[in-house]
Amino acid sequence: DTAVSQTPKYLVTQMGNDKSIKCEQNLGHDTMYWYKQDSKKFLKIMFSYNNKELIINETVPNRFSPKSPDKAHLNLHINSLELGDSAVYFCASSQDGNRGPYEQYFGPGTRLTVT
């Protein structure tokens, strides 16, 4: 009964490959987010979706493409992986972000290592 789940937990891949990370929440939330935590531990927002609609799209290379098939899922696809993409990627969800500064619940993270 995990609230926000991500798969895989660890991902080791070579430069140039394409990979996807999946996120699912069973909290009935309307808004989902992707964050990146780099080696210096800074957490930065990448994207957010509200009811399948893209709300936030930070300055992220267009090799990163989020997809929300329904409001319980937000997947992240990364093309042509680069060494600098190595980081921990966290998915999060909250109640409707347009209606309030609601608490965000984070998934356990996906540790991506690009070699």
Added chain:
Amino acid sequence: RKEVEQDPGPFNVPEGATVAFNCTYSNSASQSFFWYRQDCRKEPKLLMSVYSSGNEDGRFTAQLNRASQYISLLIRDSKLSDSATYLCVVIPGSYKAAGNKLTFGGGTRVLVKP
């Protein structure tokens, strides 16, 4: 200047002692403030929201100083289990304009020792 700045620490705290630390934010229009806690190799979790009047949750007290644009966290009677990184989080501007976007500080590491 970073949007949210914190002293990275670590703050080495004897068990039972009190520790306090601040963070500063740059966007004076910010209205929503939080402290999240992140354990090593784990996800961040909300510790508490920070209200204008200040608020307390058990051993934890948060304060907001709008004039000087900083928020603080005080931990009383520190427990070993309080060892973690404390993340100062701000929604820049209004939550609606910002899309509920959380802006994180780099975190303050606290180590509570016996």
